[in-house]
Amino acid sequence: MNRIHIVSNRLPVSINIENDNIELIPSVGGLATGMRSVYKQYNGKWIGWPGLPNDDLNDELALRIEEKLVEEDCVSVHLSKEEVDLYYDGFSNRTIWPLFHYFAQYIDYDPALWDAFVSVNQKFADKALETLEEGDTIWIHDYQLLLVPEMIKSKKPEVTVGFFLHIPFPSFEVFRILPWRKELIEGMLGADLIGFHTFDYQRHFCSSVRRLMGYEISFNEIHIEDRIIIVDSFPMGIDYDKFREASIQTFQKPLQEKSKLHRELEKYFMVSPDRKLILSIDRLDYSKGIPNRLRAFSKFLEEYPEFIGKVTLIMLAVPSRGTVEHYINLKKEVDELVGRVNGKFGSVNYTPVWYFYRSLPFENLIELYSSCDVALVTPVRDGMNLVAKEYVASRTNRTGVMILSEMAGVAKEMGEAIIINPNNIKEIADAINQALTMPLDEQRERMVFLQDRIKRYDVFKWASEFVKSLSKVEEIQNSLYAKKINSKIMESLKSKYKASKKRSIFLDYDGTLTGFKKNPNDAKPDEELHKILYKLEEDPKNTVTIISGRDRESLEKWFEGHKINLIVEHGVWIKKYQKEWKMLSNATDTWKPSIRPSLESFVDRTPGSFIEEKNYSLVWHFRKAEPEQGELRANELKDELTTMIANHNLEILEGNKVIEVKSGGINKGIAALQFLQNQDFDFIFAIGDDWTDEYMFKELPDSCHTIKVGLKHTAAKYKVESVNSVRKLLIELSE
Numbered sequence: 157m158n159r160i161h162i163v164s165n166r167l168p169v170s171i172n173i174e175n176d177n178i179e180l181i182p183s184v185g186g187l188a189t190g191m192r193s194v195y196k197q198y199n200g201k202w203i204g205w206p207g208l209p210n211d212d213l214n215d216e217l218a219l220r221i222e223e224k225l226v227e228e229d230c231v232s233v234h235l236s237k238e239e240v241d242l243y244y245d246g247f248s249n250r251t252i253w254p255l256f257h258y259f260a261q262y263i264d265y266d267p268a269l270w271d272a273f274v275s276v277n278q279k280f281a282d283k284a285l286e287t288l289e290e291g292d293t294i295w296i297h298d299y300q301l302l303l304v305p306e307m308i309k310s311k312k313p314e315v316t317v318g319f320f321l322h323i324p325f326p327s328f329e330v331f332r333i334l335p336w337r338k339e340l341i342e343g344m345l346g347a348d349l350i351g352f353h354t355f356d357y358q359r360h361f362c363s364s365v366r367r368l369m370g371y372e373i374s375f376n377e378i379h380i381e382d383r384i385i386i387v388d389s390f391p392m393g394i395d396y397d398k399f400r401e402a403s404i405q406t407f408q409k410p411l412q413e414k415s416k417l418h419r420e421l422e423k424y425f426m427v428s429p430d431r432k433l434i435l436s437i438d439r440l441d442y443s444k445g446i447p448n449r450l451r452a453f454s455k456f457l458e459e460y461p462e463f464i465g466k467v468t469l470i471m472l473a474v475p476s477r478g479t480v481e482h483y484i485n486l487k488k489e490v491d492e493l494v495g496r497v498n499g500k501f502g503s504v505n506y507t508p509v510w511y512f513y514r515s516l517p518f519e520n521l522i523e524l525y526s527s528c529d530v531a532l533v534t535p536v537r538d539g540m541n542l543v544a545k546e547y548v549a550s551r552t553n554r555t556g557v558m559i560l561s562e563m564a565g566v567a568k569e570m571g572e573a574i575i576i577n578p579n580n581i582k583e584i585a586d587a588i589n590q591a592l593t594m595p596l597d598e599q600r601e602r603m604v605f606l607q608d609r610i611k612r613y614d615v616f617k618w619a620s621e622f623v624k625s626l627s628k629v630e631e632i633q634n635s636l637y638a639k640k641i642n643s644k645i646m647e648s649l650k651s652k653y654k655a656s657k658k659r660s661i662f663l664d665y666d667g668t669l670t671g672f673k674k675n676p677n678d679a680k681p682d683e684e685l686h687k688i689l690y691k692l693e694e695d696p697k698n699t700v701t702i703i704s705g706r707d708r709e710s711l712e713k714w715f716e717g718h719k720i721n722l723i724v725e726h727g728v729w730i731k732k733y734q735k736e737w738k739m740l741s742n743a744t745d746t747w748k749p750s751i752r753p754s755l756e757s758f759v760d761r762t763p764g765s766f767i768e769e770k771n772y773s774l775v776w777h778f779r780k781a782e783p784e785q786g787e788l789r790a791n792e793l794k795d796e797l798t799t800m801i802a803n804h805n806l807e808i809l810e811g812n813k814v815i816e817v818k819s820g821g822i823n824k825g826i827a828a829l830q831f832l833q834n835q836d837f838d839f840i841f842a843i844g845d846d847w848t849d850e851y852m853f854k855e856l857p858d859s860c861h862t863i864k865v866g867l868k869h870t871a872a873k874y875k876v877e878s879v880n881s882v883r884k885l886l887i888e889l890s891e
């Protein structure tokens with residue numbers, strides 16, 4: 157694999173300017189650690205905002221900062237104060253953040269924020285585009301940059317694009333609230349690989365893609381006109397060894413080297429050996445469930461008074477987004493709750509909650525992790541939650557109990573924790589009691605499992621798994637493109653076309669000559685298509701045949717005046733130019749009364765679906781049905797029909813959002829062969845998009861030019877991407 161670049165809102169360094177001296181301080185967060193290993197190893201650049209609005213810098217200073225960043229292989233995206241305000245504090249944190257964390261009541265719908273989000277995303281994309289070279293791969297991170305994948309893909313389709321979302325992806329019922337929902341999905345779909353922390357987020361995303369865009373999704377592949385996108389889950393890990401080693405060192409430090417906090421913690425335990433500490437660490441964010449945690453702790457002291465005076469909750473709340481109203485209110489609420497618990501249960505010698513509203517150095521964090529008996533992690537929504545993993549990694553003596561919200565992504569990997577519903581105060585209170593009274597053996601048993609898993613799938617493994625999948629996606633794309641018609645193939649096709657004297661041209665209709673419509677009767681040929689076909693037909697060497705699953709009536713009406721043959725109902729009927737309709741097979745319709753009631757019951761149970769009746773087939777259409785229900789019912793119907801058709805000579809065809817039951821013994825392949833019988837065509841061309849056309853591709857002799865529309869696996873010789881490419885190809889041939 158060639159270079160891999162990273163794009164994220166912030167660069168992995170912060171800039172400190174003191175006495176005109178510029179210092180770059182590397183970030184120690186999980187993302188920075190994991191990604192540093194990737195972009196360094198693959199000689200890439202990291203594109204992001206350096207964290208200082210450019211209004212604060214004069215030109216000379218800005219230039220010197222830039223030089224420093226270049227040394228670190230960082231490319232900075234410059235943002236003004238106003239841009240940061242509208243794009244970051246604004247649309248990212250006032251609109252997307254509450255929406256994706258199910259806080260619909262907090263969403264800001266201001267269109268000015270959206271406009272800024274689009275233009276700043278474009279700035280990131282432009283910087284990335286300047287950096288990208290042929291063969292490069294790019295990995296974009298998180299909810300601030302949801303539009304960047306498409307902005308890159310549309311300009312440089314050959315670049316492999318990865319995207320990872322660090323926060324939850326909400327259910328469609330919540331996501332649909334947003335006026336710009338479609339734009340966000342389109343933005344993300346610019347990526348070739350889209351990663352989430354959990355399968356649930358992945359499934360919610362796929363559901364939104366299905367419902368908003370109508371794209372076909374099979375397993376974890378999204379099929380769009382000319383591309384396949386892989387969606388998968390990659391639960392992010394931590395730098396396990398760093399936490400473990402730091403924890404070991406903490407215990408080995410001589411007294412005089414211990415921090416003030418550490419000495420305080422040791423003093424706390426010295427008063428009485430049965431004293432216990434509970435730890436809570438988060439950014440002060442409404443998604444983290446801090447008020448409920450305090451309520452639950454209060455309830456615990458109320459219900460289990462024997463612990464009053466013996467248990468302290470250490471609560472570290474790191475200031476965050478302090479200018480946003482909901483965060484200001486949250487801070488007030490938390491302050492009040494802490495005051496209330498301490499007022500109610502505290503005494504001269506006992507403070508139930510030690511509350512720190514600040515960020516602490518890493519060393520202190522480790523001291524807290526390794527000294528506290530219980531970790532209380534109770535977010536109401538959390539993409540992953542790395543604090544839970546860091547606590548586990550720091551428990552070098554393998555004791556300690558984790559109480560964990562089922563709403564955190566990390567709960568999926570931590571079955572050995574005590575799992576709670578963060579809105580159930582009583583349940584959390586009981587869980588605290590269970591944790592504090594858990595025998596050491598049981599603690600160790602649980603901790604061993606937790607540690608093994610988190611050690612194995614650490615942040616480096618997470619990053620390398622994503623990178624591995626990126627190169628796999630690249631391979632899949634390459635194999636899909638392998639048969640794509642390029643200029644060389646086109647030239648050869650054209651010269652064979654020119655050199656030939658008698659040509660047969662088979663054209664499928666829906667999905668080939670024209671796109672799919674919600675209502676099949678709306679798919680009439682447009683002006684452009686008429687012109688293309690007239691041009692083909694006017695060449696006396698050409699015999700043009702539309703070969704389709706449609707019924708006789710619409711095609712006959714639509715192509716009146718064309719010098720064209722029609723083969724319809726998948727080969728049951730044929731109408732040669734200026735001749736009458738003739739049956740190609742001995743199809744019957746006597747079976748219809750026994751099959752129709754079954755289809756009707758599916759129509760009744762599946763709003764939006766309907767039956768189309770052809771002479772020798774019945775078709776159940778579900779394009780207009782709710783997509784997931786449609787797919788589900790289609791599978792049910794296929795099952796049901798399979799047992800029903802046993803006594804009739806019938807076939808079930810699965811087309812694009814349709815299930816068709818038809819008289820057996822005929823298909824497009826057999827029909828095309830019958831048509832060609834006893835004729836001496838020296839150029840046979842067949843083009844179609846779905847698997848009913850595959851019969852044609854398989855049955856026609858090897859010398860024929862068979863072409864699949866779309867990138868799926870096929871028996872055809874070549875592929876083109878879309879209806880548009882079909883039209884271009886026909887125009888080029890006939891010229």
Ligand code: GDG
Pocket residue numbers: 185186322323392437438439472474514515516517518521538539540541542543544546
């Ligand atoms: C987002 C998603 C997802 C905290 N206080 C201090 C401090 N921290 C460090 C922790 C941990 C990190 O901050 C917090 O990470 P989380 O994962 O818990 O939460 P978010 O910041 O909301 O992160 C989240 C994550 O992205 C990764 O994908 O897990 O769901 O919301 O590493 O150690 N570090 C120091 N002092 C502190 O006071 N030094």
